[in-house]
Amino acid sequence: MSDVSLAQLKADIVEVGRRLYARAFVASNDGNITIRIAEDRLLTTPKNVSKGFMTPDIMVIVDMDGKKVAGTSDASSELKMHLEVYRQRPDVKAVVHAHPALATGFAVAGIPLDRAVLAEVICTLGSIPIAQYATPSTQELPNAVRQYIKAHDGLLLANHGALTVGADVFAAYYKMETIEHFAKISLTARLLGGERLISQEEVLRLQSLRGLYGIAAPAPICLDDDVSGGGGGVIDATCQVVRSPDAPGTRLVPDPASGVAFGGRDRVPGDDEEIRLTYRELAALIEDAVQKLR
Ligand SMILES: [Zn+2]
16 A cells, blocks of 8 residues: 555545535534555544544554554544454445434334335345444444345444445445435335335346446345345344335235235234325225124
């Protein structure tokens, strides 16, 4: 790594920090940014600085154990989480962590951004699951992130924020923009009555277009909801769950007449899972219940 390119990478972190702050993806001293500058070296933002007003000279270099190699400040307090990502993903060269308000709202509500809603999200990030809550700066956080990071380039962190990775720091930053934009659109659609989902057939077609925009998701979309696709548990996700009806015109919600959900698979919604019914479906359910009573 020549001094010139190291200087450029420091400048890139300053620029990404400025954008995170300008777009209010962070408040106060929130967030952190790292770049892998060599096999065993990371460039990181220091602890306790606003990402909006950094200068290249404050950056810190650490080894892959998190030990400081160069720099006057202490390294970011979330360094353990970044180190875990680099350990799990040799292809990743940069990691961005921030607290964008709308995406973090989904993370706080416990709602993953995994519905088939936007073609560009399916083509690029795929789904954005939620890593379970962990105390910031402790080993719990890397452990929570490990479950999903092999199969996803973007994660929500429960009751905390979001994490994105990329082949360079701008790629990681742009994924943070995409997640927040996706969260904003998802929230708006839900306020307006709920998303109309893209069918599974179309989701698979979009998957075949991955890479077209220069960004490809790190894992395929799970065709079966039951596989270790990141639905929870302790198994590491190896594919991405994208919620979509499996035939055109099939509804995501259960058909009240058959009780069959997801257009064929017998999937019973969880206790706390939201389902939507049209007035006619609701009326049919009530009528059915009344018939049974008679
Ligand atoms: Zn944070």
